[in-house]
Amino acid sequence: MAETTTEAPTFEALSLVPKADGKQTMKDFKSDQEVRWCPGCGDYAVLAAVQGFMPELGLAKENIVFVSGIGCSSRFPYYMNTYGMHSIHGRAPAIATGLASSRPDLSVWVVTGDGDALSIGGNHLIHALRRNVNLKILLFNNRIYGLTKGQYSPTSEVGKITKSTPMGSLDAPFNPVSLAIGAEASFVARTVDSDRKHLTSVLRAAADHPGTALVEIYQNCNIFNDGAFEALKDKEQALEAVIRLEHGQPIRFGAPFGAERGGDGLGSKGVVRDQATGDLKVIDVTVEGTDGVLVHDAHAASPTTAFALSRLADADTLHHTPIGVLRDVRRPVYDSLMAEQLEKAVVQNGKGDLGALLSGNDTWTVVG
């Protein structure tokens, strides 16, 4: 089974990618380009976290490629001193699929946003996930269109007042994690821009995952949607809002269930299965009631529980938002299978012979 955030990663997914000669630092991954996001944008924190994490992979940086679409976050590749392509709106997963499936010696990362990945590029995203191409997709979700100056996005809450929806938006949002699990994703995680430690741990797990990894990063747009994730960041509110998932650990959150009340020091709320409906629900943990609390299993073959966990979050209040690795399972990787078919074809038919191919089986000769 795949390693988890709590275990030491082996980066098996990157075994075909050449290693760096010497030790790398964060500085090695900073390009010479001036970063042009708005001051205070959450993207800075994510960029720093990624640049800080890259040396841990120890890969030759010429074998790392960042591919992005269009949107604020999609400027990301310009700031990474690796190979990179800032492509067109929504298409990064498709372009990255071509690159990753033709070059197993590369570590390919996609940087995208909620509009890029879930609106104009929704089709490419779900198909990349179902194919399980060796891609790591970082989906910066700020629940707004930033680059086009503030229209509602496919993750905006219903009723969102924006320039394009002065009376409030009408359409129900996507939950990117639910969507990814529904699209047969083999790795789905969620993290938050401001929590560098957690963000890095999720990046580590994603990098270690063979196949497509989707990492949703809640990212603050301080210009057009400031404070969208405040419920998860404010210490007090976070107690109610954030459910930190760790593989093998009981799903507990909220204020500690302290010893003074006979508790075990873990969160005073827990996620249990409703025996009547099979669905998940949040309960207040009692001294006797800890047994029923679900133990998080990111490697569960069935996506049912991961999906149910993703549905606990309230799209408006963000209460009961799980963060961490929701799902991490092994599934055949598209690019490896493709390479295997090529090898098998050579074994079965011999290496291609152009002369024989052009001749075919049915020829005649004209003598001069």
Added chain:
Amino acid sequence: MTSQVSSPADQQRSPGSPAKEVRRLERVIIRFAGDSGDGMQLTGDRFTSETASFGNDLSTLPNFPAEIRAPAGTLPGVSSFQLHFADHDILTPGDAPDVLVAMNPAALKANIGDLPRGAEIIVNTDEFTKRAMAKVGYAASPLEDGSLEAYRVHPVPLTTLTIEALKDSGLARRDAERAKNMFALGLLSWMYHRPTEGTESFLRRKFAKKPQVAEANVTAFRAGWNFGETTEDFAVSYEVAPASAAFPPGTYRNISGNLALSYGLIAASQQADLPLYLGSYPITPASDILHELSRHKNFGVRTFQAEDEIAGIGAALGAAFGGALAVTTTSGPGVALKSETIGLAVSLELPLLIVDIQRGGPSTGLPTKTEQADLLQAMYGRNGEAPVPIVAPATPGDCFTAALDAARIALTYRTPVFLLSDGYLANGSEPWRIPEPDELPDLRVQFAAGPNHTTEDGTEVFWPYKRDPQTLARPWAVPGTPGLEHRIGGIEKQDGTGNISYDPANHDFMVRTRQAKVDGIEVPDAVVDDPTGDARVLVLGWGSTYGPITAAVRRLRAAGEKVAQTHLRHINPFPGNLGEVLKRYDKVIVPEMNLGQLATLLRAKYLVDAQSFTQVRGLPFKAEQLATVLKEAIDG
């Protein structure tokens, strides 16, 4: 045009039919027509293979509905396959069939209008029931009401005869009946002295897993042959001698345009020493290329069936960034969807082949029919100034060479290239001289390996947009090359460094430079065929109109007329001498299967009064029709 020249052929009489007369013909046009479920395309393919292996020159025109199984017995459900074969070199599938095989009333009704008086018609009388005839509007049986008096009709109960021949096969009546197309093929094979071994071994291969079906088809095929030999209705058989003089020495095979194009792509990949990567989404009439390339993984070919047209080209572009010879294949509607990515490829300046097998448009149009109406879409169909070279094959076999040429341009100039084939070339076939691999061009490229620029302070750096002064191509630096890490994108780039730039002067420079790069692509001069040197009329075409235009020109010259001809392989850029060529003639006639798209380009660029002759019927031009138009131009 007289196509049937009778002469006693006493030496080459088929050994099995000593009693019957054998006439020698120079050329024959046969059309097999039936319901779309009757197996007419297979029948035509087999007759074509037999004919190719016999050594005739040939040209084919499959014509079928977009529906896989259109309502049985209806006019829209008719599928046909026309084959023209000769003892000399020919250029088209022929204007009018000499022989029509009509498997049902719909097939007769749909095709009778194309037949000249005196043509032979072989009809499957079993299908001429009252109901089937009423379905297509025959009030009385055309076999009995005298309406076919102008033709030589052979009424044959094909279904009954096939079932009878297979009564011991163990097949149910329904299944036995399905072999009637092989009975018809056998009959025609007898009529035209076609070799039969190829078809028999083909049937055994095709139905290897169902030996009973294989034997039934072989039996029906032989029964058809024997029927021709024994029945008195078929008193004459015909010989068309091999077209030995028509072909330069060499080894030949029959090839369709899509197959030749697929082989051209594989050959280009081998000659460039780059892995071939196809990103594609199924679309008629281009899907055959996806199918074919998928069969050749042992050449290192990767085929990716994408979720949509956009992902198809996206994946190809990603693979191009990674150093592959990248291709996307589609038809007109797919090109529309790919446009934005083509623009990105123009901006990224990466090699990429966009293969457009044109079909009737607009919108879904005529998916299985041919047209040349994507030319201006290929030329201009993008936002911004986004020039893309255009290469167009002229014949099915030429699709091979055109694919190599398109790859040469893409790789040398680091640019997307359009390869504009069409439905007629894609599905049509002709004999093709098999090239030796060592005749093929060397397409190897140099990836960037190190810094290419020294900054003012003496630092050696890599500039992704520093151009080759000759070709204006930028370096192709593939991921995995140490020290050349760089970022590219669709935003305007600074000349040289490739960094984002919104500078007005830089944008102006970059737009003009990208245009200059495409304008400067080396293409051969247009060759003018003007045997007398004093023709006043030039006929100029592009793409698949080559066959009918050339056939028309030959007819005129045979009649003593003077006409010059040139045919464009390269439409962007045009050959360097084209302006001078156009000005040499009093009249320039441009036949196209669109409403005059090339003529528009010529008129705009060369201020020449090019006259369009256009047709958008989903079918290739007929030589006779073009000859008439050209004659009017010569006389006028």
